[in-house]
Amino acid sequence: MEKHNFSPESLMMSYGYKAELSEGAIKCPIFQTSTFVFKTAEEGKAFFEIAYGKRDKGPAEELGLIYSRVNNPDLEILENRLCLWDGADECAVFESGMSAISTVMLEFLRPGDLLLFGCPVYGGTDHFIRHVLPRFGIKVLGFPTGKPKEAIREILANSGMADKLAMIYMETPANPTNALTDIAGCKEIAIQYNSSEKNIPVVVDNTYMGPLWSHPLKHGADLVVYSATKYIGGHSDVIAGACLGSKELMTRVRTLRTFLGNMAGPWTAWLLMRSLETLKVRMEAQAAGARVVAEFLVNHPKVEKVYYLGFLTPENDPWQYSIHKKQYSSDGAMISFDIKGGEKEAFEFLNRLKLFKLAVSLGSTESLAQHPDTMTHSDMSVEDKLAIGITGKLVRLSIGIENPSDLVYAIGKALE
Numbered sequence: 427m428e429k430h431n432f433s434p435e436s437l438m439m440s441y442g443y444k445a446e447l448s449e450g451a452i453k454c455p456i457f458q459t460s461t462f463v464f465k466t467a468e469e470g471k472a473f474f475e476i477a478y479g480k481r482d483k484g485p486a487e488e489l490g491l492i493y494s495r496v497n498n499p500d501l502e503i504l505e506n507r508l509c510l511w512d513g514a515d516e517c518a519v520f521e522s523g524m525s526a527i528s529t530v531m532l533e534f535l536r537p538g539d540l541l542l543f544g545c546p547v548y549g550g551t552d553h554f555i556r557h558v559l560p561r562f563g564i565k566v567l568g569f570p571t572g573k574p575k576e577a578i579r580e581i582l583a584n585s586g587m588a589d590k591l592a593m594i595y596m597e598t599p600a601n602p603t604n605a606l607t608d609i610a611g612c613k614e615i616a617i618q619y620n621s622s623e624k625n626i627p628v629v630v631d632n633t634y635m636g637p638l639w640s641h642p643l644k645h646g647a648d649l650v651v652y653s654a655t656k657y658i659g660g661h662s663d664v665i666a667g668a669c670l671g672s673k674e675l676m677t678r679v680r681t682l683r684t685f686l687g688n689m690a691g692p693w694t695a696w697l698l699m700r701s702l703e704t705l706k707v708r709m710e711a712q713a714a715g716a717r718v719v720a721e722f723l724v725n726h727p728k729v730e731k732v733y734y735l736g737f738l739t740p741e742n743d744p745w746q747y748s749i750h751k752k753q754y755s756s757d758g759a760m761i762s763f764d765i766k767g768g769e770k771e772a773f774e775f776l777n778r779l780k781l782f783k784l785a786v787s788l789g790s791t792e793s794l795a796q797h798p799d800t801m802t803h804s805d806m807s808v809e810d811k812l813a814i815g816i817t818g819k820l821v822r823l824s825i826g827i828e829n830p831s832d833l834v835y836a837i838g839k840a841l842e
């Protein structure tokens with residue numbers, strides 16, 4: 427038969443699952459089990475040889491099921507499905523986004539190394555970088571998002587630590603201002619400092635735009651990490667994470683995961699498989715709703731400024747516009763805006779806002795609103811917040827799948 431490449435969304439219901447191995451069940455059951463029975467002692471020996479890297483896999487050999495900290499059918503099928511969206515060789519799923527991020531950093535950084543990272547990053551990541559990594563003798567250096575590679579290169583060169591560079595880490599678009607970073611530009615910087623002893627990985631947290639609208643591996647990233655709690659899970663009912671990349675790097679990530687023991691459980695993996703079936707329809711509906719909301723906000727007299735990727739133009743910001751066109755296939759579903767006034771006006775708006783839930787997190791079916799200055803980003807210093815435009819008047823919205831006209835109605839009422 428002619429070979430046809432099915433789209434990821436067409437494969438999310440079936441890929442990697444063999445019904446005949448599970449009594450014909452159309453859906454992958456939850457393999458709620460800690461350990462797996464070997465058919466023979468020889469089989470057990472062979473599985474361990476592969477799992478512990480004592481010999482290479484034979485041509486038709488797969489890693490057998492041993493113990494659910496090492497592997498489990500729900501995790502493996504979920505990982506295979508996630509690989510399809512990002513075009514990755516391999517994936518490892520974790521019990522949270524933070525566990526994916528911290529495992530990657532611990533695997534690829536050593537005492538004396540320098541981590542160069544885009545600011546701002548997610549609050550938990552920021553804390554891990556600034557307060558946990560230095561305890562292991564790892565140096566960290568931030569660069570502001572929204573700047574071309576020349577500016578990043580200069581910050582690195584001026585630090586006096588460029589020769590210690592061991593990882594470049596970023597979130598793009600940045601939360602909550604939607605400022606962008608050039609992934610290919612960062613890869614060029616990494617290559618510049620590579621040597622025969624080291625290959626500096628570029629790691630992108632793709633939670634904000636992935637895995638539908640952005641595929642960082644295609645732009646030069648070596649590893650992609652996700653909080654699967656957000657769009658991938660999409661229903662505000664599960665905490666999970668994922669990391670994807672080449673076989674070589676993922677073998678290292680997966681091995682450390684085995685020993686930290688922070689893999690996702692089978693029930694979490696099952697929930698994420700269910701979520702993946704609707705990933706594309708959800709995210710497309712969310713992006714369409716966000717456009718309607720953004721256009722309403724930008725014309726509203728009580729709104730000072732709207733931060734939304736769809737408003738970048740070749741005229742108002744040629745550099746960020748070009749990065750947007752290169753890296754993303756959508757304007758996303760995250761909007762921030764400055765309300766006229768300050769914290770008082772922002773709080774009045776949030777307290778009056780109907781239909782939206784007042785909560786942190788993002789990417790879910792229900793729309794959420796929050797106040798970065800006093801909530802998600804309250805841990806940052808005032809100067810750092812000001813430098814990236816987080817003030818008392820900033821409100822962040824995550825658009826869900828409600829009827830956009832209802833969202834606009836609710837916002838209009840709360841702004842009145």
Ligand SMILES: *Cc1c(COP(=O)(O)O)cnc(C)c1O
Pocket residue numbers: 522523524525548550551597601631633634652653654655656665666667787
């Ligand atoms: C939520 C989030 C994380 C952390 O993920 P958890 O699943 O909460 O551990 C990391 N990065 C980004 C961009 C996030 O939004």
